[in-house]
Amino acid sequence: MLEIENLTISYGDHKVIDALSVSLSVHCIHGLVGMNGAGKTTLLNTMAGFIRAGQGTILMEGNPLKRADLAFLETENFFYSHITGREYLGLFKAPAGVPDIDEWNRMFSLPLDQLIDGYSSGMKRKLALAGVLRQDKPLVILDEPFNGLDLESSRLLSLIITRLKQRGTTVIITSHILGSLTGVCDHIHLLRNGKIMFSRDKENFATLEQDIFKDVDPGFFDLVNSII
Amino acid sequence: MTSRIIRLRFIQLYRGSADIGLFRALFLAIVLLPLISLFLIQRVGVHPWPIVIPVGTLYIVWLIHSRRKDYHFLLTIAPHPERVFMAEYVLFTIPVTVLLLSAALYLHVLIFCATILLLAFSVPARVSTISRTVRLPIIPAGMFEWQSGIRKNLVVIILFYIPGLFGFYQIWLSALSLLMLTMIFVSFYSEYEPLNMLAAGGYRSWGFLTRKVTRHVGCFALFLLPLFILAIVNSEYRLITAGYFLASVNLLAFSILLKYYQYRPGAYSGAHQMLTTLASFISVILPVAILVAVFNVFLAAGANQTLKRYLNAGN
Incomplete structure (x- = not known):
């Protein structure tokens, strides 16, 4: 199990994650949804070790989660200028058994010998994804991985995620597009005001959208209509 | 990993210098850099230059450090990004260290190097969370x-x-x-x-x-x-x-x-x-x-x- 217990993270006086506790089964695909500012990225950044939690613990199979246990794709990816895709992928340490870069790239079809500066945003996203996945870690965290991907690449990503699960990897994904999550996830969790409001299993995805929006104030729609 | 990143930085520098253009690169290498070096060599022992040179260099290093965008990226690929920072800054400031040593400013060198290390081991300001907005x-x-x-x-x-x-x-x-x-x-x-x-x-x-x-x-x-x-x-x-x-x-x-x-x-x-x-x-x-x-x-x-x-x- 991946257990998050009593996790609290604040920026100044503002509590972004508020005593969050949740247990996530391993070797599964978990989706995380929530409105902008709900705390999704903060939670993932904390799991990745980028942010130190004010209090609480994150345990994986009973041991504190270490940075070495996970591979993390951020919402916005960093690329050094004037380097090629091949040089970039060379920075990610791949364990024995992972195919070499050219073999790996057969899935992504990227022009690896060109400078990354000339890549489109979708190609950059695929390159970052290729690097993250090459590390072959037991936990893979993908923050908005479908952003900027075309239909074909989104399909490829869904296939890769499903394959990762089959190989025993635990995957956590966030997305604003509910459909992209329901297609691959085993469980989806709604984060609101720094807390997990509810979790749904695959069998209950049919009513998910309804459940997410049931608390939205109907006056909000009137407000939009009155402004635009 | 540190050596791999440093190697990449040199590749970046080499390819980036091509962007400056041949004439400007030659002007920089043949005229400006020797002129600045000569000026600094002459002044390093004269007040207030023993302070201005290291403080100016430290400021540049701080500027680079505080604007770094690669901290999170390095965290995902290397267990200790601080070592990468340290190697980069030490390499970048070798000319200044040599300049200060040539003027026998040993205490200055000591403080200079210690500050470089302190900077390298601090979290870049760009990734620190801003919780208050200065009006x-x-x-x-x-x-x-x-x-x-x-x-x-x-x-x-x-x-x-x-x-x-x-x-x-x-x-x-x-x-x-x-x-x-x-x-x-x-x-x-x-x-x-x-x-x-x-x-x-x-x-x-x-x-x-x-x-x-x-x-x-x-x-x-x-x-x-x-x-x-x-x-x-x-x-x-x-x-x-x-x-x-x-x-x-x-x-x-x-x-x-x-x-x-x-x-x-x-x-x-x-x-x-x-x-x-x-x-x-x-x-x-x-x-x-x-x-x-x-x-x-x-x-x-x-x-x-x-x-x-x-x-x-x-x-």
């Missing part, structure tokens, strides 16, 4: 570079401004303060705004440029005015003091014009930062500052050409 009602709404830059550098600006006010007592304090403040303010223009912000005012290229330069340079001159008055009142170097203040204002114009000469929507330019820092340092030799002023005229024409593509299209 800046004095800055006009359109001067977003200043709003952002001052918020990022407020403490350092105050730290360098206060000693400058004692210029009437020790003129070198004023000189140090002026150099540092100029370097801080010219660095505000290394990030390029997106196209919609550029076009928001509805100006044509030349109108946009003249408005931007006069407004920003005017505000900078006003900001420096108290330092200038206090430095010139009791200083015996009135002409030189006036020259340096003009050079500072001129450097700000250089930074703005260079930004729009190289403008690419929403980009960040390391070359801009490097060139403005270099221009700030060489402007310490006042005749070179005049060259920068002449260069600004050509830069303005180039910036106008670049902006035409974005602002005059369809008109």
Whole structure:
């Protein structure tokens, strides 16, 4: 199990994650949804070790989660200028058994010998994804991985995620597009005001959208209509 | 991993230098760098240069460190990004360390190296979370570079401004303060705004440029005015003091014009930062500052050409 217990993270006086506790089964695909500012990225950044939690613990199979246990794709990816895709992928340490870069790239079809500066945003996203996945870690965290991907690449990503699960990897994904999550996830969790409001299993995805929006104030729609 | 990253940095430098252009690269290598080196070798033992050289270098390192965007990326690929930072900064500052050692300034070297290590092992400010917004009602709404830059550098600006006010007592304090403040303010223009912000005012290229330069340079001159008055009142170097203040204002114009000469929507330019820092340092030799002023005229024409593509299209 991946257990998050009593996790609290604040920026100044503002509590972004508020005593969050949740247990996530391993070797599964978990989706995380929530409105902008709900705390999704903060939670993932904390799991990745980028942010130190004010209090609480994150345990994986009973041991504190270490940075070495996970591979993390951020919402916005960093690329050094004037380097090629091949040089970039060379920075990610791949364990024995992972195919070499050219073999790996057969899935992504990227022009690896060109400078990354000339890549489109979708190609950059695929390159970052290729690097993250090459590390072959037991936990893979993908923050908005479908952003900027075309239909074909989104399909490829869904296939890769499903394959990762089959190989025993635990995957956590966030997305604003509910459909992209329901297609691959085993469980989806709604984060609101720094807390997990509810979790749904695959069998209950049919009513998910309804459940997410049931608390939205109907006056909000009137407000939009009155402004635009 | 550290050696792999350092190797990549050298590859970046090599490929990036090709972007500067052959003539400018040759000019830099054959004329400017030897000129600056000669100047620094001559001055390293003379007060106040034993302080100005390491403090200036540390400021540049701090500037690079605080603007780093690769901290999270390095965390995902290397267990200790601090080692990468340390290796980069130590390599970058070798010439200054050698310069200080050549003048037998051992204590300076010790403090200099210790500060480099401290910087390398600190979390870059860019990734630290901003929890409070400093209100800046004095800055006009359109001067977003200043709003952002001052918020990022407020403490350092105050730290360098206060000693400058004692210029009437020790003129070198004023000189140090002026150099540092100029370097801080010219660095505000290394990030390029997106196209919609550029076009928001509805100006044509030349109108946009003249408005931007006069407004920003005017505000900078006003900001420096108290330092200038206090430095010139009791200083015996009135002409030189006036020259340096003009050079500072001129450097700000250089930074703005260079930004729009190289403008690419929403980009960040390391070359801009490097060139403005270099221009700030060489402007310490006042005749070179005049060259920068002449260069600004050509830069303005180039910036106008670049902006035409974005602002005059369809008109």
